[in-house]
Amino acid sequence: MRDFEFLEPADVAEASRMLAAHGEDCRAYAGGTALLLALRQRLVAPTHLVSLGRIPALSGVRFDAAAGLRIGALTRHAELAAAPEVLRHYPMLAGMAAHLANPQVRNQGTLGGNLCYADPATDPPTCLLGLDAEVEIASARGTRRLPIGDFFVDYYTTALAPDEILVAVHVPPPAADAIGRYTRFLRTPAEHRPLVNVAVTARRSGGAATAVRVAVGASTPIPARVPRAEALLEGRAVTAELAAAAAAAAADDIFAVSDGRGDEAYRRAMVRVVLRRTLAALFDLPGE
Numbered sequence: 314m315r316d317f318e319f320l321e322p323a324d325v326a327e328a329s330r331m332l333a334a335h336g337e338d339c340r341a342y343a344g345g346t347a348l349l350l351a352l353r354q355r356l357v358a359p360t361h362l363v364s365l366g367r368i369p370a371l372s373g374v375r376f377d378a379a380a381g382l383r384i385g386a387l388t389r390h391a392e393l394a395a396a397p398e399v400l401r402h403y404p405m406l407a408g409m410a411a412h413l414a415n416p417q418v419r420n421q422g423t424l425g426g427n428l429c430y431a432d433p434a435t436d437p438p439t440c441l442l443g444l445d446a447e448v449e450i451a452s453a454r455g456t457r458r459l460p461i462g463d464f465f466v467d468y469y470t471t472a473l474a475p476d477e478i479l480v481a482v483h484v485p486p487p488a489a490d491a492i493g494r495y496t497r498f499l500r501t502p503a504e505h506r507p508l509v510n511v512a513v514t515a516r517r518s519g520g521a522a523t524a525v526r527v528a529v530g531a532s533t534p535i536p537a538r539v540p541r542a543e544a545l546l547e548g549r550a551v552t553a554e555l556a557a558a559a560a561a562a563a564a565d566d567i568f569a570v571s572d573g574r575g576d577e578a579y580r581r582a583m584v585r586v587v588l589r590r591t592l593a594a595l596f597d598l599p600g601e
C-alpha cells in the first residue's frame with residue numbers, strides 16, 4: 314500500500330476544500346471498510362485521505378414527526394439497526410441494517426460510505442429507494458438535496474462532484490397506514506452480499522394498496538423502481554395472482570446484469586420469486 318497523508322478536517326467546508334485541492338489523488342474516508350480493501354488491492358492509490366470522523370454535522374440519527382428521519386452519513390449500520398426511532402417508525406430500515414454483511418462490517422461501515430461507494434451488491438440503496446429517501450450533499454460551494462434515485466448514476470458512480478460530501482440521508486415521515494418489506498436473497502448462505510434485493514412500500518387503506526413503491530437492486534447496476542409492477546398493484550386489493558403478475562413484470566422490466574455470481578436469466582428468475590414472496594408476506598397472502 315502506498316503511503317498517504319491522513320487529514321482530519323473539522324467541518325464540511327474544510328473537507329471539501331481539501332478534496333478539491335488534491336483532486337484525483339484524494340479520497341474521503343469514513344469507516345474504511347471499502348476504501349482500505351481498495352487500497353490494499355491497489356485499485357486506488359491516493360496521496361491524501363480526508364477523514365470525515367471529526368465533522369459533527371455527519372453524525373446522529375434524529376426523528377421529527379413533521380420532517381421525518383435524518384441519518385448522519387457517518388452512522389454505522391449497527392447504530393442504524395439499533396436506533397430506537399428507526400426501530401419504532403421505520404422497522405423495514407432497521408431490519409435491513411441489522412442483517413447486511415457481517416457484525417464486523419456492521420460495526421465499522423457507515424451508511425454514507427455504503428451509498429458513496431455505489432457497489433451494486435449492497436442493501437441500503439434499494440431499501441432507501443423504496444422509502445422515497447433523499448440525500449443531503451454539501452461542499453464549500455453550498456448544499457443540495459437529491460432524491461436517492463438520482464444519486465446513483467452507474468456501477469460505483471454517484472452524482473457527487475469531486476469536492477462534495479454526503480452529509481445525511483432524509484426519509485419522509487411514515488403515513489399512519491404505511492406498510493413495507495425489504496428482502497435480500499443470498500445465492501449461498503456463506504455469501505454476505507445480496508444477489509437480489511427488493512423493497513416494497515405502500516399504504517394499506519381499506520382493502521387496497523396505494524402509494525405503492527417497488528424497488529429492485531443488487532442484480533441491476535443501480536437500484537431501480539419498477540413502474541409497471543407499481544401500476545399493476547396501485548389502488549387494488551393485492552391477490553396472489555396480482556402479486557405474481559407484478560413480480561413477472563418486474564423480472565421482465567429490470568436491467569439485469571450478468572456476471573460470475575449469476576447470469577441475466579437466473580437473476581430475472583430470482584427477482585420474480587423474491588418479489589412475489591415479498592408481496593405475499595406484506596399483504597398476508599396464502600402460500601408463501
Ligand SMILES: Cc1cc2nc3c(=O)[nH]c(=O)nc-3n(C[C@H](O)[C@H](O)[C@H](O)COP(=O)(O)OP(=O)(O)OC[C@H]3O[C@@H](n4cnc5c(N)ncnc54)[C@H](O)[C@@H]3O)c2cc1C
Pocket residue numbers: 340341342343344345346347348349350365386387413414415418421422423424425426427428429430434435436437473477478479480505506507
Ligand atoms: C466483507 C464485506 C461484506 C459486505 N457485505 C455487504 C452487504 O451484505 N450489504 C451491504 O450493503 N454492504 C456490504 N458491504 C459493504 C459495506 O456496507 C461498505 O463497505 C460500507 O458501508 C462502506 O462504509 P465505510 O464507512 O467503511 O466507507 P469507506 O470505506 O470509508 O468509504 C467508501 C467510499 O465512499 C467514500 N465516502 C465515504 N463516506 C463518504 C461521504 N460521507 N461523502 C463522500 N464520500 C464518502 C469514500 O471516499 C470511498 O470511496 C460489505 C463489505 C465487506 C468488506
